[in-house]
Amino acid sequence: MIHAAGLTKCFNGHTAVNAISLDIAKGQIFGLLGPNAAGKTTTIRMLCGIIEADAGEILIDEMRVAQAKMGFGYVAQSFGQYEELSVWENLQFYAQMYGVNDEQRLHLLLQRYALEPFKDQMAGALSGGYQRRLALACALAHDPKILFLDEPTAGIDPVTRKLLWDDFYQLSAQRKTLFVTTHYMEEAQRCHQLAFMAAGNMIATGTPDTIKEALGEVKVYTTQTPYLPALHHVLRESEGIVLINQFGTELRVIVKPEVTLTSLENIINDVIDQPTPLQISEPNLEDVFIALTQDKAVTA
Amino acid sequence: MRAMIKKELLQLRRDPRLIGLIVVMPLVLLILFGVALKLEPQNVKMAYVDKDHSYFTDLIKTSLWTDGYFELYEVTSKAKIIEEIRAGRAKAGLYIDGSFSELLTENKQPHVTFYVDGTMPSLTTAMKYQSASTTDESVTNDMYFSDPDAPNIVIADTPFIMDTQVLFNPDEKETWFFLPGVIGVLIMQIALILTGITVVREREKQTLEQLLVTPISKTNFIIGKLLPYVLIALLDFYFILAVGWGLFELPQPSSHLLLFVLALVYVAVMISLGLLISLFAKTQQQAMFIAIFIIVPSILLSGFIFPLEAIPEAVRYISYMIPFTYFVEIIRGLLIKQTLLIDLLYAYGALLGFVVVFVTGSIMKFRKTL
Numbered sequence: 001m002i003h004a005a006g007l008t009k010c011f012n013g014h015t016a017v018n019a020i021s022l023d024i025a026k027g028q029i030f031g032l033l034g035p036n037a038a039g040k041t042t043t044i045r046m047l048c049g050i051i052e053a054d055a056g057e058i059l060i061d062e063m064r065v066a067q068a069k070m071g072f073g074y075v076a077q078s079f080g081q082y083e084e085l086s087v088w089e090n091l092q093f094y095a096q097m098y099g100v101n102d103e104q105r106l107h108l109l110l111q112r113y114a115l116e117p118f119k120d121q122m123a124g125a126l127s128g129g130y131q132r133r134l135a136l137a138c139a140l141a142h143d144p145k146i147l148f149l150d151e152p153t154a155g156i157d158p159v160t161r162k163l164l165w166d167d168f169y170q171l172s173a174q175r176k177t178l179f180v181t182t183h184y185m186e187e188a189q190r191c192h193q194l195a196f197m198a199a200g201n202m203i204a205t206g207t208p209d210t211i212k213e214a215l216g217e218v219k220v221y222t223t224q225t226p227y228l229p230a231l232h233h234v235l236r237e238s239e240g241i242v243l244i245n246q247f248g249t250e251l252r253v254i255v256k257p258e259v260t261l262t263s264l265e266n267i268i269n270d271v272i273d274q275p276t277p278l279q280i281s282e283p284n285l286e287d288v289f290i291a292l293t294q295d296k297a298v299t300a
Numbered sequence: 301m302r303a304m305i306k307k308e309l310l311q312l313r314r315d316p317r318l319i320g321l322i323v324v325m326p327l328v329l330l331i332l333f334g335v336a337l338k339l340e341p342q343n344v345k346m347a348y349v350d351k352d353h354s355y356f357t358d359l360i361k362t363s364l365w366t367d368g369y370f371e372l373y374e375v376t377s378k379a380k381i382i383e384e385i386r387a388g389r390a391k392a393g394l395y396i397d398g399s400f401s402e403l404l405t406e407n408k409q410p411h412v413t414f415y416v417d418g419t420m421p422s423l424t425t426a427m428k429y430q431s432a433s434t435t436d437e438s439v440t441n442d443m444y445f446s447d448p449d450a451p452n453i454v455i456a457d458t459p460f461i462m463d464t465q466v467l468f469n470p471d472e473k474e475t476w477f478f479l480p481g482v483i484g485v486l487i488m489q490i491a492l493i494l495t496g497i498t499v500v501r502e503r504e505k506q507t508l509e510q511l512l513v514t515p516i517s518k519t520n521f522i523i524g525k526l527l528p529y530v531l532i533a534l535l536d537f538y539f540i541l542a543v544g545w546g547l548f549e550l551p552q553p554s555s556h557l558l559l560f561v562l563a564l565v566y567v568a569v570m571i572s573l574g575l576l577i578s579l580f581a582k583t584q585q586q587a588m589f590i591a592i593f594i595i596v597p598s599i600l601l602s603g604f605i606f607p608l609e610a611i612p613e614a615v616r617y618i619s620y621m622i623p624f625t626y627f628v629e630i631i632r633g634l635l636i637k638q639t640l641l642i643d644l645l646y647a648y649g650a651l652l653g654f655v656v657v658f659v660t661g662s663i664m665k666f667r668k669t670l
Contacts, residue, residue, distance in 0.1 A: 045670065050512045052669050068666075069515035097514040138510075228562030 031191030083124025418469030495574030
């Protein structure tokens, strides 16, 4: 449904996106992950045709982007609807831009996103969550096959975020293809397919389960301890440590296979008097995300 | 407060285009106006009829020529003089009757008629002053002693009398001079500011990004942006005109249809120019500056306040690149001079040309990418 090959974009001599390729099948929810400035927004904008790629090829539903515009919708990262128009007027405007005059359909969209009560309210007066819903409704006004969503849940409360994701699944069930950029791990977990981007490069692709393989052979140990700068320092200095990740009182240490449980325990015992025993765990997406991006930062 | 001042200065420094406008704009305008703005007209076209063709009448004509003030050309009749001025080909006229020499030698003070286009205030005053010099002693001296053998029989203070006739605006009403042009200035300001920010605002508010994803074509985008503002500015034009008629006894046009065409085309020029500005500017502030950069020279170099004839030939072509120049020409023609359409066609054509250039420019400049 979405095909890109060798996509490259430079801004003032700086390569924002470096020869990335992707193929997304119909009905998939595709998550593009990466830290800020990884090139996610540039990629999604190139796919939507609002930034011209310096090199590479894009096919949307087998068509060039300019010809495929009727077939996709786009929700930009920032609120792009007209603040001085009402919810209904915005929706109607975007529908008409695609030649859609089916008011029935627009009313259904309002209902779907619980916007009916705010129908006549100015879009600028809506809360962030409802602005996002309006943006989605506008992007869906012409019933596109593909939806590009640039960080659709950034700055959105968890309840609304869940509602939105429920909606994304419904759209996916209707055989719509969703392209989502995010840096929320729990959202990445919800995608069918993932791609990791860092510093303009595509560094890993796969499903949420298989993408963990990108870390290669590693072991994950966890222990219960509050944040101790001294411990972090010692660990960082040790051989074979891939990543140290503190979650509240849980410390996750990802190490290369050659690091043994005892050697790690010894390091920790030097700093803490009575440590809780180390547990063996599995890498989670966040481990992968941070390890891969820091890796990239080191090699770059 | 210091932090605030520093922040503002830093922000300004980060907008090189704005700095360029702040520095370059005054510089360019100052030099331009310094060179171009003169009150003394040069080579004002003057249509004349000299039925006497005598040594005396040559003296008058030569005195008009020599200062470089008037550029004389001959026409066939008195009616032709007025026609030439009405058409805008001449700004002044001179009529000398066949009996001039005869009356002069008989000391009967012949009359010479000097015609002035009354639609240009400063030009009218300057021309009247200039023409008065033809009765100066330096000119008339030779008339007293034209024939060294003949006795000096001239008794009158001045050998001949120069009658000045202000055409089209005989009472020299100031409102007639300025009001027609003022309408154009107001519309220019409204239109340029109104549309000057329309695309930049969409860019700044980030609605453009969302808009560019839609399948709208470049032409539809541009025309869709233009038309509503053309309509609004057109209504505004008539509103201003109506107030002018109501409050200041502005004359009725020779043709309402032609006035409407002028309003429509002129408004279209200004709106499309505004849109073009909006496509070039990166911020609303820049758009405002560019608009002012266009408005100020338009007012000063269009012949609206200072006569075109006073602008040196070398820079006068700039005047002809200003749409407002043609507006002034047409509106004066329609409201005051009753100029025939045929003599205004080139000005209408020029305005239409600007519309085509600006709209095409906008479509070409508009990118469907950020």
